[in-house]
Amino acid sequence: MSVGELVDAYLALHARFRPVDATFMGLGGYDAQLPPAGAEALEQERRELRELLAEVEGYGGEPEGAGERLDLFLLGSQLRVWQREAAERPRQHNPAWYTGEAAFGIVSLLLPNERPTDPAAVLARLEALPGFLAAGTATLEGLNLPADWVERARKEADALTALLLRGLPQHPDLQHPNLQHPDGQDGWQGAATIAAKAVQAFAGALMPGTADPASGEAYLAFLMKEAHHLPYSPAEAEHLAEAGFEELRAELEELARRLDPHRSWREQLAALETQHPALAEVQATYEAWNDRALKAAEGLVTPASEYGLSFEYLPAWAREAAGALYFLFYRSPPAGHPGQGSVYWIFPPGADETAYLKSQNTPFIKAVHAVHHGSVGHHTQNARARGAESRLARIAATDCASGIAFLGAGTLVEGWACYAEDLLLETPGFYTEHEELLLKQFEMRNAACCLADIRLHTGRWTLEEMRAFYRDEVGFAPGRVWAETTRNSIYPATRLMYWLGTRTIRELRAELKMPPQAFHDRLLSYGSAPVAWIAAEMRRSLTPQGVS
Template identity: 75%
Template sequence: MSQLEGWVEQYLALHAQFRPVDASFMGLPGHDDRLPPVGAEALDKERHDLANLLQRVEAWTGEAGTAGERLDMWLLRSQLRVTLREARERPRQHNPAFYTGEAAFGLISLLLPSVRPTNTEAVLARLKAMPEFLATGTRTLAPLNLPADWVERARKEAEALEALLLRGLSKHPDAQAEWREPAAQAAAAVQAFALALKVGDADPACGRDHLEFLMREAHALPSSAAAAEQRAQAAFDHLGSELVKMAHELDPARSWQEQLADLEAQHPALEDVQATYQDWHNRALDAAGGLVTPAREYGLAFEFLPEWAREAAGALYFLFYRSPPAEHPGGGSLYWIFPPGDDTAAYLRGQNIPFIKAVHAVHHGSVGHHTQNARARGAASRLAQLGGTDCASGIAFLSAGTLVEGWACYAEDLLLEAPGFYTPQEELLLKQFEFRNAACCLADIRLHTGQWTLAQMRAFYRDEVGFAPGRVWAETTRNSIYPATRLMYWLGTQVIRELRAELDLAPQVFHDRLLSYGCAPVTLIADEMRRQHPQGTV
């Protein structure tokens, strides 16, 4: 093992030690029976261990000779710098939703279907660890002035976690009688944690300096926050005009908002919802021929959310699609379809075919996250294999975001190049998606640089962007907790588009090589592709 390989494995060991729930999602062995260590002593040890490894890495005078080594070295430094600074200035232990999210997904990570049997002993161990984990959280948070919305999010998650503990676990196919009493004790601890939370009035913004640090050190973006904001504003204005123009060409008498609302009527019959997801996934795989090589060798099956998770899923970061652990992925994965509730008509409007096609079949499934995740597992960079893993509250490494989300948003538009895949009305929907992504980039920057309050951000989303009212609060609260996460969608997509125009490779060659590098900042992948194709030749 080389010096670099040794450091990468040391870092992953540290990551798993302090974030064992992440380790479960990644498939890193030996940590499934633990919740994260918390409290002042644990935070001090994390800072010390990260600083010690970073000092050794930054003193290295060796050379990374291959693309995989260069990406590993950059990602290693990035993860150490970002994680250390956050541990010093914005510790996750000072966020009440950290405790509810880790507790919930500490269990869920072990309960999701896998090629390995459910580790029932690990579930039991995490159930037993939950009361002390949450009690320590209560002591840690008690003296802090907490943003009010962070507290509200934690309380919502606590309610969902209680439902999982008291009613969901017993419905799991591998439920054990010995889980019942520890689950009841854990539920009482969750309730006590939520009741002890005190609403404060702290500003959730991270500040311009920290935001630009994340843009530079996590995303490897060359521009300042001000330059990115200016670019996103210009795009937002242009895309808004494009929406008006496209809508006028389709139907001069009706606005783009009215025309998009009509798409909700294009839905399958209730009994055909599941088959519609699978059908459009398969059609997208076929339509991508000549544009990218889809992951046909790695299956994706669409199933309704299992009963054990249904009551808890709504308030948690319970995704439609999660790639299985990279360390033991098996031969395929599941895509959850949320089942109908009491209002069947509203449910079917949400299950409209244009949305299923673009968001579920393309963005998350087929050539989007599904293919991207499958290709990442073969990357030469060890850290780029793992960085895009969905964990308790987001991807494992923020540095993976411009590729992970940049690619999935880009993939939606890529199939515009497949004749007949989208209708003209669906092209209007895609334009709205890009309009919203540019808006979210703007909002991310303006919130965290102090130009907007959360209330102003919410008014922008509601009045100028057109987000559904039920989505606005959750979207903005999440963005306030995780700075530099919403900007990575639109900025990542732009880097991919510009690189493709610059290199002028055959589409399938370009896209396959882009995805072959794994989950790393797309600007670094662009540098590696320029090395390989200095004149854009195959």
Template identity: 70%
Template sequence: MSSLNTLVDRLLALHAQLRPVDASFMGLPGHDGQLPPAGPDANRQEQQALSALLDEAEAFSDPLDTPGEQLDLFLLRAWLRVAREEARVRPRQHNPSWYTGEAAFSLISLLLPGERPTDPAAVLSRLQQIPAFLEAGTAQLSGLNLPADWVERARREARALERLLLGGLPLHSAWQEEWRPAAEQAARAVQAYADALQPGDADPACGEAYLGFLMREAHALPMSPAEAETEAEAGFQALLGELEQLAAQLNPDRSWLEQLADLEAQQPALEQVRSTYQDWHQQALERGEGLLTPAADYGLSFETLPAWAQEAAGDLYFLFYRSPPALQPGSGSVYWVFPPGEDTAAYLRGQNIPFIKLVHAVHHGSIGHHTQNTRARQADSRLARLAGTDCASGIAFLGAGTLVEGWACYAEDLLLEAPGFYTPQEQLLLKQFELRNAACCLADIRLHTGRWTLEQMRAFYRDEVGFAPGRIWAETTRNSLYPASRLMYWLGTRTIRALREELRLPPTDFHDQLLSYGSAPVSWIAQDMRRRLTVQGAR
């Protein structure tokens, strides 16, 4: 084993020690019964451990022969730098929804279907640890001036976790009656934690220096926040003009917002919602051939969200599609189709066919996240196989986001090159999605550099971008908690497009090469693809 492999092993061991819930989602063995350290010395000890390993990683100077090794070293150093700075500047122990999210997903990570059956002993162990974990959270947060929206999010998650503990868990096929006392005690601890939270008036902005650090160190972006803001503003205005022009061509008597609202009438029958997901996923896989190598070799099953999760899912980071554990992926994964609530008409408006096609079948399924995650598991870089894993509050390595989300947004537009896949009206929706991503990039930067308040951000989304009103609060609050997590969509897509235009490779060659690197900053991938092409041309 090389010394680089030893460093990677030690990073994964440290990651699992500090973030055992992440380890469950990744498929790293040995941590399924644990919760993260949360005591009074947790942050100090974390910084010490991160600094010690970073010093070794920074001093590493052995020659590296392959792009996979080079990427491993880059990701290793970047993750350690970002994790240490986060622990210093914005420790997750000061985020009230970190405690509720980790507690909830410590259980959910063990209950989701997968290659491994649910381990009853691990579930019981985590149930028993939740009270002490939340008590530590109450002590950590006591006396802090917390943004009011962060507290509200944590309270909503706490109510959802209570529903999971008392109502959902007994409906799971793996339910053990011996879990009940621990689940009831955990539910009481969740209520006590939520009751103890005190909203304050702190500004959720991270500041321009920290945002610039994340853009540089996590995302490897060659620009400052100010430069990115200028580009996003120009992109937003250009896209708004294109959207208005396209809408006028389709129907000069109706605005783009009105025409997009018309798409809600294109609905499947209630009993055909799940099969509509599956059918368009399959069509997108087939139409993607010739543009890339779609992941038809790895299954994706569209299933109705199970009863045990239904009452809790809405207020948690419960994704329709979650990247399978990279180290234990099995032969396929599950995509959840949420069932209708009491308002069937509203449900079907949200499950309109254009939205199913673009968001569920293409962005998340088929050639989007589904193919990207499948190819990532075959990457030469060990860390790039794992970095895009969906965890309790986001992907495992923030820096993978420009490729993970950049690719999924790029994939939506890629099927414009498959003639007839999209209707002209659906192309209008595509353009609105791109406008939204540019807007989110702009808002991410302006919020965290202090240019906008959360309320100004919400007004922008409501009045100028066309976000669904019910989504705005959750979207903006999450962005306030996790800076540089929303700018990666538009900047990632933009980088992929520019690279394809620059390299002029055949479509399948370009896309398959891009995805072969795994989940990593797309700017790093672009630099290596240019280098490899230059070397090949010199031969």
């Protein structure tokens, strides 16, 4: 088979076994389906992975173009990662996989994009939920499950129940005339009520066990090499992260002393929370700083200013469920049909207006929402990925039910967004001095999380030791610690990609010595793939006369 045919075969396989991913990617024909579940489906998946991987590894020679080279690399990498996951840490053995797929099987069809809601697909997935979750109950029965994974699944089950019973009735498409349930009830609600009972039955059948959630050092090393293409062993990366954490903490403390010798860095950062807009100005503040970030990036990178970003409050139908689910501020629209722009959700205020406004402080809006996720961060990276020569690099960073579609895309995706925060330090006046302190804390936190990811999955730390580190040393908000660490335990080698990805981009820029805008535009032009692999392609493009 040609590279193009191999890509076609992979996408068909991915969509059949992960149809919710296919909806997020914009691959047509799978919106009415949920993933096949059960022992027979898992065995079928393993068999087809082996067969396709043999085809990919049997491909003769090396493609001439960077796009096909990257496609062939991503094919082999993703298939080997998926195959080993299916053998050692099958997602079907994680209770939160079932609740995540069930929830986002519905949510993925309701998010705004250039195509209208398909009512038949929504109804089909609602009706498929009881069977999918029953298969999950049968698969999980008798397994020794990590207790925190069970707790996460239960939280997600409650959120999904809220969506089905109280969220869907608020959706503007609820009364579509094509939505008629066979039991005679109108709209989605008949099927949703039945599905909600199945969700609660699934959650009620879950039995927390005592299993260690750590992947083990060998599995972590495999992901670092095969998915991320990193040149480090876990021990080497741990050493780098530990040194980076200590150095960044010292820099943070020194910067805080210089700014105000009478207050610690924690106190100074807490004071930033008082710098917030009035409640009526929150949305306008997001918009204004996004626009300012686009302007501040001039000469550093070509932002996706031609591709719209609309800041809107989270719709009423999603509000009760969003908190416990992987409901992101920003999701790039399906690459298969992206339309003309993205929607960026602003989470609305709750009962405590004071706490809400502290969380919506201007420095945080500026760095995290306007830069990291919006403007030149994820928004520009995703928009540029759609024009990549590699077909797989166009979709690899798709946010799906529980994370991005290809783990290997993470060092570029998160590495770039974190790098972009600091990139605008090169525009004088964009950040205040105290906002630079916030950026330094973000960088220290990423080094710390890289360290924790490695130490948890190599067995050096327990989950509770990781949590204590996040609370006491890193400065995570107490309410965030449990969710963050539980997610870390489920997905090894995901938290390390932020700091190591940023580090790799910085090293490559220093090595190639290209003009900033040329370097950054070239980096993003390859799409979503391991930064180390993109670096190899950029080096390959060098000629004796410079960069081609």
